[in-house]
Amino acid sequence: MKCKGRVSGVLGRLLRWAGWTAAYLLGLVALVLAGAWVWWQPEPEARGTEVNALWARHQWVGEPHGDAEYRAFGELLKRNRITDVYFHAGPFEADGTVPASKYRNARRLIAAMREYAPGVRSQAYLGQVRVVEGKGVIDLDDPAVRERVLETDAAFLDLGFDGIHYDFEPVYPDDRAFMTLMDRTRELTRARGRLLSVALEQPPLFDDLQPVYRALVPRTGPVHYPPRPTGDFLRAVADRADQVAIMTYDVSLPTRSLAGWHFARHTRATLELIGDRTTVFIGVPSYRPLMEWAEDLSVALRGVRRGVDQLERPPGRPYGVGVYADWTTSQDEWSRYRSTWLPRPTESPAG
Template sequence: MLGLAALVLAGAWVWWQQEPEARGTEANALWARHQWVGEPHTDAEYRAFADLLEQNRITDVYFHAGPFEADGTVPPAKYRYARDLIKAMREYAPGVRAQAYLGQIRVVDGEGVIDLDDPAVRERVLETDEEFLDLGFDGIHYDFEPIYPDDEAFLTLMDRTRELTRSRGRLLSVALEQPTLVDAAQPVYRALIPRTGPVHYPARPTAAFLRRVADRADQVAIMTYDVALPTQALTGWHFARHTRATLELIGDRTTVIMGVPTYRPLAEWAETLPVALRGVRRGIDDLERPPERPYGVGVYAGWTTRPGEWARYRDIWLPAPASGAGA
């Protein structure tokens, strides 16, 4: 067993040494803190935030505006400054889409907060979405967790939400956990491991479920982080594998955003922003052809990203300046 583990580690290390060729693309997102809608900000703060978005070529910001209450509402006091935010974004970052990031812990097997199986709750969620669109948000970004691949109620909500957003000329995006490694193992997990409690099987989308979500969403953001692998090479392989597999699976159907971390994970020495970005690039390199739809990365999160990490992001991910630029 130790010999096999050593071979895996050595093979991953050798694979990791190759410098990726792919660079950043035309779609990049940022998960932003709730305070942007819940607290007042000065004009200078709005300008500085807009400058950060432009400097890092962010096209979409998921502004945390919830979470939903159990009944599907969000108290207006939680987003009392949302209109000021939207006004500032229109003025200082007109090319960036501001999406309302809304979610909650989904009730599964009797545990959780919001019961999406209840049609009345889904209707109130839609009414709340409409309120945020009325404020001027460019889209709705759902993050309900956990979402298992048999969740028909969630897909029904997505169908109704898409009708709403498209009628307004806005976007529907959704954050999902990283897909399964082996779809065929899901029935075994379901039979042996409960879906609730301290030990439960993870809510990973299968290939079929991910396609169904992609057919309903304008953007799908994969929460690729929380890897907890022991080395940078294995962590980079994780990001590369999921990038390639996801883009091959749904990259022709919807815009794909691969989530990359700047928070401090458990395996902080291995799961870093540079490792994640390099892994995503390796995954793009492995594609036989580029997807038909835009794709990129989403930085999680705005409130944990340090100036030095933004500098590394620009250096590792964004396209290199054209030869002679600025001369």
């Protein structure tokens, strides 16, 4: 009986301890959510910029379009102050080439852009799943593959594209082959007076989390522990690229205020880190992510503006947002973008 009583007493204490722990954690979560909600309420003071990017669907280079479609697209770009369009022109084949049949309409597109959207830079958006640990599609560690990638880049520049926009995934901070390709591509684009831009994953909250990612998510496939750029890596890329677009979307947070905090935090951190080195575009989504009640274009834009508010000074180089993507952005969303992001007519545009 005494033994049973002791067991019962220990069990009771464990249950009480578990209950208090759960209550403490729930209270902590409630405080975080309440604090984020309060922080989110004031209207941001900062307005956006007139230097912005748009990712565009492959059909623009792969399929023919009528003159009215080109004219309407050009008007959309001008009305929304889009300065750079990343036209999906790939992906690369495993050998570093892109079949000409995939971009058979590219020359007509470039001519139409010059006619209906003069001054807007058209860049060839090229990428592929990077081979890591033997998994993936394109092996950038192979010098012959890198040479064919450069030859493909040159072919797109010959067509009249204003730049090359890379999106290789995953790219890790120790990826020397990727940095070699960036060096070689910069030589090519600068020799022709064109641009080199690159899309990268959002950085981690702290560089010291990279070893944690490695420990928790081992390299088992083409996408393993999150390919988050460290500060040193991001600065190194910024020194090689004319533009860096941070893919800040897919936040997977449960409330709008937390999702907004995510965009604000990455805006401030990225602009403070590389805003004096290169043009920065903070990626904002117009598609419907998994948690669509928390993340949308309005939340992202408001969050970016809050991040700009937190800067001690404006970046030395232009900055803006990169809208992902043209095929998912409705007219209503474009209207909200203009009303909440673009500078007011009486204001001098930032960036």
